[in-house]
Amino acid sequence: MTATTTDRIFNFSAGPCTLPLEVLQQAADELPNYQNNGASLIEMSHRSKQVVSVFEEATQGVRDVLCVPDDMHILFIGGGATFQFGMIPMNLLPNGKSADYIHSGAWSKKAIADAKAVGNVNLLFDGSDSNFTTLPDATSIKASDDAAYLHVCSNETIGGVQFTDYPDVDVPIVADMSSEITSRPIDYDKFGLIYAGAQKNIGPAGCALVLIKQEIVDQCPGNLINYLNYANHVKGASMLNTPPVFQVYMIKLVMDWLKAKGGVAWAQQQAETRSKTLYDSVERNNGFYKCPVDAKYRSKMNVVFTTPNADLDAAFVKEADAQGMSGLKGHRSVGGCRASIYNAMPIEGAEALASFMDAFAAKNG
DSSP: OOOOGGGOOEEOOSSSOOOOHHHHHHHHHHSSSGGGSSSOGGGSOTTSHHHHHHHHHHHHHHHHHHTOOTTEEEEEEETHHHHHHHHHHHHHOOTTOEEEEEEOSHHHHHHHHHHHTTSEEEEEEEGGGGTTOOOOOGGGOOOOTTEEEEEEESEETTTTEEOSSOOOOSSOEEEEOTTTTTSSOOOGGGEEEEEEEGGGTTSOSSEEEEEEEHHHHTTSOTTSOGGGOHHHHHHTTTOSSSOOHHHHHHHHHHHHHHHHHTHHHHHHHHHHHHHHHHHHHHHHSTTSSBOOSOGGGBOSSEEEEBOSSHHHHHHHHHHHHHTTEEOOBOOTTTOSEEEEOOTTSOHHHHHHHHHHHHHHHHHHO
């Protein structure tokens, strides 16, 4: 039976993310018998013309939607963003050099821990001093003299902080854009490598999208284990081993969907509208809700807030869930509430949540 919008909840989970209903329905229709070949795409050899075509179309879709320049390779690598935390310093941090990191929250913390296992790390900013509620002014960040690269997490899904601009430094910036990829334009002149776990905004879990400039690929050491070397993934066109075919297929469908909607320009406008709808509700309810994040850096992807106490936080999540709004419990490390409003979240979802927020505050304030 075909699902309709009325069958679906509003899924505010931070990841796996909500995906477009049209994409899910197309995948369901095509999964058992892909293009009348008598087999599912995920049963076919990754060397078959059908699977190779999907990878080529997914690659071109990413290039078109994100306006990726020709000097940047597009890779699909299994393991998600967490796998990239270690792969990046293994490839980009040579002996005698250090890596600069901005510690802006839980995900940059994990990236920093893996980088320290590989080599020397300099912290240019430590957000733990403010409980990860703000970010550094981009103009204040200067690369260390011995830095090979600067790593940032552009949007922290747990803390709800998002960079509005990036530093001008004389080393490549490496960015984890998992939870904001495709939601706003990218100035590629500043970046050497961009990566994103698919499940935060563009597809199912199990795959990372990696955009990497040729000049970075040229620096990858030749003595790394085969799968850990970006250069080998470039040579293998993301098929160094049997790749995550279903995830890449879904990314292709999401790129097709985004293109039809109007691309990044459309997604950015939608993100502005959704986030403003929720932040306005936080602000107009006379202090019942509190967003701890510095207003300059409030995320347009993950809106975090609290009610007056933990019991009301729990009641808010439970009552919202009963009304078809799921995934609003804050991360276990910080508590409170969190609404993740990625590209596929319709404006109606944000409006429904804001209306519920107003009613909940009126009842409990």
